[in-house]
């Protein structure tokens with residue numbers, strides 16, 4: 001831990017380190033048909049959580065993604081976040097936290113992403129959801145493979161019957177479902193492999209579901225084919241499945257043809273961490 005470690009990072013790191021043996025057992029070893037994950041509760045002291053919740057961006061300041069695959073608000077610009085929220089985002093995206101997560105998951109080295117590509121604050125409203133999907137596999141430059149996603153759940157007083165739970169499947173068509181409950185002040189780490197399908201069940205409660213997303217990456221020397229984000233329908237929805245498969249095939253084709261170079265990127269305009 002260096003001199004410049006933010007105090008909030010020290011708090012999160014301490015929580016991870018004090019529960020490492022339990023979390024290591026929960027994450028477990030590679031097993032066919034299983035997505036490895038762990039959940040850590042009571043992450044932040046009450047006053048830090050309250051300050052962050054009170055300073056959340058308003059919905060007009062966020063970007064709406066609403067289609068048949070997902071419905072959510074995301075904040076793509078770190079510099080628009082109020083201090084207490086930015087502090088939380090930055091405290092999580094630190095090498096000390098990546099190292100603690102590496103110690104739990106057994107991954108040899110995990111790196112942070114100064115661009116916070118696809119990361120930051122997400123807000124889902126009643127009725128919002130994310131269909132089963134595989135996240136895309138790399139950082140923005142496609143130099144480093146994503147190893148884990150870290151989800152920090154913040155909304156207070158969440159009840160089980162409010163929905164918004166994370167569902168994991170090793171293979172969305174065959175594997176057994178592994179539910180991970182959305183709970184206030186809970187941190188969830190999940191491996192991001194070619195088979196770690198996951199979804200967020202529709203929000204049925206009366207309040208927004210707030211989450212901070214952080215990704216950790218393997219060092220660039222570890223090569224792996226690029227995978228784009230891929231959605232699947234909920235089991236039994238065959239028409240929607242065909243639609244999603246068609247859309248994925250088109251997107252993959254456009255990607256191979258190099259279309260990405262001509263598309264605007266909503267993430268690179270974020271200031272680097274510490275800048």
Ligand SMILES: O=C(O)CCC(=O)C(=O)O
Pocket residue numbers: 122130135151165166198199200211213
């Ligand atoms: O919010 C969650 O629990 C998961 C979010 C997710 O899977 C994503 O943003 O790709």
Ligand SMILES: [Fe+2]
Pocket residue numbers: 133134135198
């Ligand atoms: Fe995801």
